[in-house]
Amino acid sequence: MVGNKEKAPKDVTHVENVRLSENGHSIVILDQSALPNRTEYLTLSTLKEFYDAIFTLKVRGAPCIGIFAGYAMAVLASHVAQEMAPKIKNPEEFSKADFESFFGRLSALGEELNSSRPTAVNLSYAIRRMLGAAQAAYASEGLKSPEELTERLRSEATAIHKEDIEMCRKIAEAGLTLIKDGDGILTHCNAGPLATSRYGTALGPILLGKERGLEFHVFADETRPLLQGARLTSYELSKAGVDVTLICDNMASIVMKSGKVQACFVGCDRVAANGDTANKIGTSGVAILAKHYGIPFYVLGPSSTIDMATKTGADIVIEERNPDEIKKKFYAEPMALPEVKCYNPAFDVTDHELITAIVTEKGVIRPPYEEAFRALFG
Ligand code: MRU
Numbered sequence: 001m002v003g004n005k006e007k008a009p010k011d012v013t014h015v016e017n018v019r020l021s022e023n024g025h026s027i028v029i030l031d032q033s034a035l036p037n038r039t040e041y042l043t044l045s046t047l048k049e050f051y052d053a054i055f056t057l058k059v060r061g062a063p064c065i066g067i068f069a070g071y072a073m074a075v076l077a078s079h080v081a082q083e084m085a086p087k088i089k090n091p092e093e094f095s096k097a098d099f100e101s102f103f104g105r106l107s108a109l110g111e112e113l114n115s116s117r118p119t120a121v122n123l124s125y126a127i128r129r130m131l132g133a134a135q136a137a138y139a140s141e142g143l144k145s146p147e148e149l150t151e152r153l154r155s156e157a158t159a160i161h162k163e164d165i166e167m168c169r170k171i172a173e174a175g176l177t178l179i180k181d182g183d184g185i186l187t188h189c190n191a192g193p194l195a196t197s198r199y200g201t202a203l204g205p206i207l208l209g210k211e212r213g214l215e216f217h218v219f220a221d222e223t224r225p226l227l228q229g230a231r232l233t234s235y236e237l238s239k240a241g242v243d244v245t246l247i248c249d250n251m252a253s254i255v256m257k258s259g260k261v262q263a264c265f266v267g268c269d270r271v272a273a274n275g276d277t278a279n280k281i282g283t284s285g286v287a288i289l290a291k292h293y294g295i296p297f298y299v300l301g302p303s304s305t306i307d308m309a310t311k312t313g314a315d316i317v318i319e320e321r322n323p324d325e326i327k328k329k330f331y332a333e334p335m336a337l338p339e340v341k342c343y344n345p346a347f348d349v350t351d352h353e354l355i356t357a358i359v360t361e362k363g364v365i366r367p368p369y370e371e372a373f374r375a376l377f378g
Helices: 047-055 062-087 096-114 121-139 146-176 204-211 228-239 249-257 283-293 369-377
Strands: 002-005 018-020 027-030 040-044 184-187 217-221 243-247 263-266 270-272 277-280 297-300 347-350 357-360 363-365
Touching: 018 062, 018 146, 027 062, 040 047, 047 062, 047 096, 062 096, 062 121, 062 146, 096 121, 096 146, 121 146, 146 204, 146 297, 146 357, 184 249, 204 228, 217 228, 217 249, 228 243, 243 249, 249 283, 263 283, 277 283, 283 297, 283 347, 363 369
Parallel strands: 184 217, 184 263, 217 243, 263 297, 297 357
Antiparallel strands: 002 040, 018 027, 027 040, 270 277, 277 347, 357 363
16 A cells, blocks of 8 residues: 555545546545545555455545445456466467456455445445446457456446446535525535545535535534544535534534524435435434424435335444444543443434435435335336
C-alpha cells in the first residue's frame, strides 16, 4: 500500500474517492478514515489491501463500496491473467478449461472480498455483475484471452462507476422536488459524494439545490460510534458552503421538536422487497422521532440497493463490529472498563411503515413499496 498526502479538494462534488490506477493494476482511494484532518490517497493492489480498506471503512458508503468492488475485481482479474500467462502454451488457444480456471480463481477471490462487510447489498451486487460480465465476454462476446477478459472487466467497472454518477444526479433531482428553499433537513451518517460519486444520495438534493441558489439548513447527526456525520457529512456540506449544524445523535429530538426540521433525508445499505431499510445504526430511531413529530422521513438510494431477494428487514444480516470502537476509538483514554460488555451493531432496519417515500433514480416511490418495486423493476 502506498500513501500520498494532498490538499483538501475544493469542490466536494468532484472528489475522486475511488479510481483505477493508470496501468490498471491497482486502485487509488481517498482514505475516508483519515478525514477531515488529513487528505490522504492510498494506492491498493492486493486482495488483502482491498479487504482491509472495506473492513476498516477507508472505503465506505454502500454505492462507493460497490464502485470499489467493481474496480477490485478488474484488478484481481489482471492478477489472475498474470498468474495464468506462463501456463498457457499457445495464447491463440485459450480453451474452455482455461476459461474455467480463470473464472474459478476470480470467483474465489470475489467470494473473499464479499465477506469483508455483510450489510450493504452493493458489494455483492458489484461482484456478481463483474463475474457475469466475464462469463458473457467469454460465452457470447468472443473474448478468448485473459488479457481481453481483463480489459472487458475494466470497462464493466467503469460502467458501474458512470452509472452511479448518473443515478446520483437523478436521485438529487427527484429529492429536490420534496423540499423547498429555506427548509431544515436532518440527516444521519454520510450519504454524500464521499459515499457515492458526485452528488451523493441523501445529500444530493441539498448540494444540487445549493448549486441552484437554494439555501437549506442541515442538521447532521454526528453518528456514533464511527462519527461519519461529524467527520464526513459536516465536512462535505461545510466545504460546499451549505449551512450545516452538527449535533450529537441524542439531540435529534429537541431539534425536531423546535420546528427546525421539515424533512429527514438518509441513505440506505439494503432495501428489502417490502421497503424495510437497513442503514447506519441509529437511523430507525430518527424515523421513529420523525413520525412522532409529523416530519416526513425519506430514504434516498440507487435502485441497485433494493434487494428483491430479501423479503423483509428480518432477513438482512446486520454487521457487528469491534467493541473498542465504542470504548476506545477517538478517546485519549478508554471510556469504559475493559470488562464492560458492548454491543456494536453497525446498522439497523427502519420499518417500511415509518418511511414516507424511497427516492431512487426512477423517481419518488411511495407505499405500498413491494407493489411499486415490482411495477418498476419487475
Ligand atoms: O458504515 P458505513 O459508513 O459504510 O455506513 C454508511 C451508511 O450507512 C450510509 O448511509 C449508506 O451506506 C448509504 S451511502 C450513500
